[in-house]
Amino acid sequence: MPLPTVILPGYFAGAIEYRLLEQSLQKLGFPTVTVPLRQQDWFPTVGGRSMVPILRKIDQTVKQLREQYNAPKVNLIGHSAGGWIARIYLGEKPYDIHNDVTESAGLWHAYPYVTTLVTLGTPHISQERWTKRNLDFVKINYPGAFYPDVRYVCVAGKAIYGERRLGRWLAYSSYKLTCGNGNCWGDGITPIEAAHLVGATNLTLDGVLHSPRRAGIWYGSPEAMEAWVRYLA
Numbered sequence: 001m002p003l004p005t006v007i008l009p010g011y012f013a014g015a016i017e018y019r020l021l022e023q024s025l026q027k028l029g030f031p032t033v034t035v036p037l038r039q040q041d042w043f044p045t046v047g048g049r050s051m052v053p054i055l056r057k058i059d060q061t062v063k064q065l066r067e068q069y070n071a072p073k074v075n076l077i078g079h080s081a082g083g084w085i086a087r088i089y090l091g092e093k094p095y096d097i098h099n100d101v102t103e104s105a106g107l108w109h110a111y112p113y114v115t116t117l118v119t120l121g122t123p124h125i126s127q128e129r130w131t132k133r134n135l136d137f138v139k140i141n142y143p144g145a146f147y148p149d150v151r152y153v154c155v156a157g158k159a160i161y162g163e164r165r166l167g168r169w170l171a172y173s174s175y176k177l178t179c180g181n182g183n184c185w186g187d188g189i190t191p192i193e194a195a196h197l198v199g200a201t202n203l204t205l206d207g208v209l210h211s212p213r214r215a216g217i218w219y220g221s222p223e224a225m226e227a228w229v230r231y232l233a
Contacts, residue, residue, distance in 0.1 A: 003232070003233045004031045004068075006074055006077070007035065007082075008079065008082030010081050013037070018034045022034050048131060052095070066113065076116070089110050090147060116231060117152050123190045125178065126194075128177045152201065153203065154196045154197050155205060162185075189211070
């Protein structure tokens with residue numbers, strides 16, 4: 001039987017945006033739940049602050065799903081920022097850089113309970129000052145596909161080339177803030193080079209956009225899912 005699967009929303013996204021993805025995975029036999037986040041749940045994290053409020057929600061969801069299905073392990077699917085927050089959750093080092101938790105908080109060290117981590121359009125690096133502190137914690141402590149017993153699958157979209165002209169400005173600005181270079185390919189928000197990790201199974205999908213909010217094909221669309229769903233346990 002396919003493992004229970006938890007979807008981690010992107011930054012400032014609510015669970016409702018992933019309902020169709022959740023249903024698609026359920027039809028394929030994966031018992032799937034999205035971390036029950038609402039947009040307001042992200043407010044305490046604004047300005048590069050601690051992700052502990054989000055980690056608490058993730059931890060609760062994973063534990064509930066494991067108990068419900070009597071499952072020793074789960075799959076995690078992290079969209080956008082959900083991917084690098086998942087890497088904090090996997091790690092054994094205390095995420096105490098904001099001085100808001102103790103070592104006994106129990107909101108990390110989850111890698112023994114995760115078989116596969118799929119990241120969809122996740123910026124695994126950033127030059128943006130508000131994000132950099134959290135991402136540097138991940139990059140320094142858990143470089144690349146860090147845990148050998150976890151399958152890392154990192155999916156990038158190749159849909160928009162960033163340029164300083166009408167229709168491409170948002171992509172250009174976002175790519176530049178992420179990797180330092182705006183003139184490159186990506187999904188409109190995350191450049192390809194930032195979405196991949198050394199040692200992971202790295203996929204690049206033509207024509208795939210970053211967000212379910214936009215018209216067009218995104219990572220959770222059926223035609224895009226075919227490329228990465230096969231890696232779920």
